[in-house]
Amino acid sequence: MKKIVFVVNYFPPDVASLGQLMGDLCFDLQDDFRVTVITSHPHYAGELNDVLADRLEWIESVKVIRMKLPAVNKQSKVSRARYMAAYFVKALRALLKETGVDVIYTVSQPPILGGLIGTIGKALKRAKHIYNIQDFNPEQAEAVSYSPSPAITKLAAAVDKLNCRYADMNIVVGSDMAATLQKRFTSGTPDYEVIHNWVDEKDLVPKPRTDKGVEEFLHAKQLEGKFIVMYSGNLGLFYDLENLIRITEAFRNNPDIVFVFIGEGAKKSEMKEYVTASQLTNVHFFPYEPKDRIKYSLNAADVHLVVNQKGIKGVSVPSKIYGVLAVGKPVLGVLEKGSEAAVIIERSGAGVVIEPGQYENIIEAVRTYYEKTEEEREAIGQKGRMYLEEHLTRRKSIDKYKAVFQQV
Numbered sequence: 001m002k003k004i005v006f007v008v009n010y011f012p013p014d015v016a017s018l019g020q021l022m023g024d025l026c027f028d029l030q031d032d033f034r035v036t037v038i039t040s041h042p043h044y045a046g047e048l049n050d051v052l053a054d055r056l057e058w059i060e061s062v063k064v065i066r067m068k069l070p071a072v073n074k075q076s077k078v079s080r081a082r083y084m085a086a087y088f089v090k091a092l093r094a095l096l097k098e099t100g101v102d103v104i105y106t107v108s109q110p111p112i113l114g115g116l117i118g119t120i121g122k123a124l125k126r127a128k129h130i131y132n133i134q135d136f137n138p139e140q141a142e143a144v145s146y147s148p149s150p151a152i153t154k155l156a157a158a159v160d161k162l163n164c165r166y167a168d169m170n171i172v173v174g175s176d177m178a179a180t181l182q183k184r185f186t187s188g189t190p191d192y193e194v195i196h197n198w199v200d201e202k203d204l205v206p207k208p209r210t211d212k213g214v215e216e217f218l219h220a221k222q223l224e225g226k227f228i229v230m231y232s233g234n235l236g237l238f239y240d241l242e243n244l245i246r247i248t249e250a251f252r253n254n255p256d257i258v259f260v261f262i263g264e265g266a267k268k269s270e271m272k273e274y275v276t277a278s279q280l281t282n283v284h285f286f287p288y289e290p291k292d293r294i295k296y297s298l299n300a301a302d303v304h305l306v307v308n309q310k311g312i313k314g315v316s317v318p319s320k321i322y323g324v325l326a327v328g329k330p331v332l333g334v335l336e337k338g339s340e341a342a343v344i345i346e347r348s349g350a351g352v353v354i355e356p357g358q359y360e361n362i363i364e365a366v367r368t369y370y371e372k373t374e375e376e377r378e379a380i381g382q383k384g385r386m387y388l389e390e391h392l393t394r395r396k397s398i399d400k401y402k403a404v405f406q407q408v
Contacts, residue, residue: 002102003034004405005127007091007117009109011039011064015288017233017319018107018134021197028398030061033405037064038094040087065094074236074266077148084110092117101127103408111137112156115163122166128408131167134197135238135316136160136180143311144237164190168408171401173197173317174340180314193404198394199322204295206328206385213296221286223300226258227370229332230301232294233320235265240309240356244334245271248283250363257370259283262297298327302377303351303369306341307334310356317341325350325388328381332365344392350384 006026010019019042026035041055055066067090072083087110095104095117104127106118115131122129138156161184164170170192172178182189207214218224235241241261251257259282261271268285275283289297298304304324308316313336321341324331331351335342342353352368354361369377 001032001034003036003098003100004029004103004105005095005098005101005121006035006037006039006105007095007114007121008037008105008107009040009087009114011037012059013291014042015291017197018109020291021319022107024198024200024394025398025401026062027060029402029405032402035062036098037062038091039064039066040069041066067091067094084113088113088117092120095121096124098125101125103128103130103405105130105132107132108134108137108160111135111141112160112163115160115167119163119166122168128168129166130169130171130404130408131163132171132173133164133177133181134173136177136314139180139315140238140312143315144309146237161185167191169193169404171195171404173319174314175343176314176338176340177317193400195397195400195404196392197317197319197322198392198397199326200394201326201388202394204298204323204326206381207295207299209300211296211299213293214299217289217293217296217300221260221284221300223258223260223284225256227256228258228260228301229303229305229366229369230260230262230298231305231307232262232289232298232301232323233318235261235263235268235271237266238309238312238316239267239307239318240334241267241307242270242274243357243359244305244307244362245274245283247359247363247366248275248280249278251282251366252280255282257282257366260286260301262286263288294323295327298323298329301329303330303332303366305334306331306345308336308339308341308356310336312336313339321345322388322392325384325392328378328385330369330377330380331384332362332369334362344387345384348384348387350380350387 008022010016012023029035054068057064069086070082073079104118104121106114108114118129138153178194248259306318306321317340331345333345333353334356335353345351345353352365
């Protein structure tokens with residue numbers, strides 16, 4: 001059997017969406033390939049990454065090499081840089097120790113360096129390289145003015161362009177991202193495939209609020225009888241959440257409407273500070289739910305926020321869109337027109353799309369959803385579920401990956 005080495009910074013039991021995707025993919029490939037994963041200790045599973053040692057473990061037939069890495073403060077550029085440098089050095093060293101490598105699979109995290117590990121590994125190991133671009137950088141950093149300096153941005157752009165050019169196959173997760181890849185090259189776009197991210201649509205299914213698990217979530221969070229606008233996912237730099245949180249002020253005097261944010265990220269503390277300073281009681285923050293409980297938390301919402309910062313079109317696709325479609329809930333998309341998630345929402349009829357920054361329109365959309373009947377909202381959400389079953393299933397995406405691995 002051919003050997004594939006995955007170099008990915010998230011892997012189960014990590015509950016980050018990329019970790020779950022990589023777990024699904026690796027476990028599905030283990031009967032056809034010898035699979036090794038080079039990764040970190042879980043970031044979001046409650047483990048203290050900086051006190052754990054390097055460790056080798058086996059999960060089913062998948063060999064997993066976990067690296068001890070420094071703890072990262074996502075609000076600090078220095079801490080992020082320290083983490084990324086350590087990840088790059090240790091992951092590359094672990095990759096070079098592996099023997100009999102046929103294919104190296106890397107992702108675009110950490111930015112630029114994830115792909116560079118595959119570029120160097122391909123040259124030194126004489127292996128093939130598949131580069132999975134979840135986010136384009138430095139474009140993503142530039143969109144939110146997070147770039148350290150013009151010189152570093154220029155260097156980063158050149159390195160990642162090399163990563164794309166030298167890869168045997170680039171995987172992008174949306175058609176708008178394929179357009180961005182093409183723009184990077186004035187001639188001769190490198191080989192690429194568009195393969196959407198996914199969720200397990202057999203596990204994530206629509207459930208009524210009377211479902212025991214949904215009831216337990218609502219009771220535990222003291223949300224019974226509320227109209228819930230939910231955001232579930234990374235509370236990070238690229239979603240304008242630090243400004244979007246301010247729309248909750250418009251609903252201060254409506255105790256029926258609450259905003260629920262589930263997840264962690266660089267903007268969480270800033271958002272909580274605003275809520276505390278504004279003395280808002282209609283906003284709630286909760287940590288990530290365990291994987292086996294997500295099907296209940298997502299079903300507890302009346303409407304889900306799927307958002308991206310302005311400038312992210314063609315740079316990244318919010319993976320949370322797939323989970324929302326799977327549970328058949330209406331979407332309030334704060335997204336640029338023509339972006340992958342916006343196109344999915346509009347084609348499916350699963351919700352409305354509003355341009356980032358149009359906060360008054362977002363407030364009005366929340367009110368419109370609130371005024372609809374439960375049956376009307378259910379009908380909107382069901383359109384999304386039907387679209388997912390037809391176009392965006394886990395099986396379809398993983399089969400595309402298998403075809404790519406066989407081709408490479």
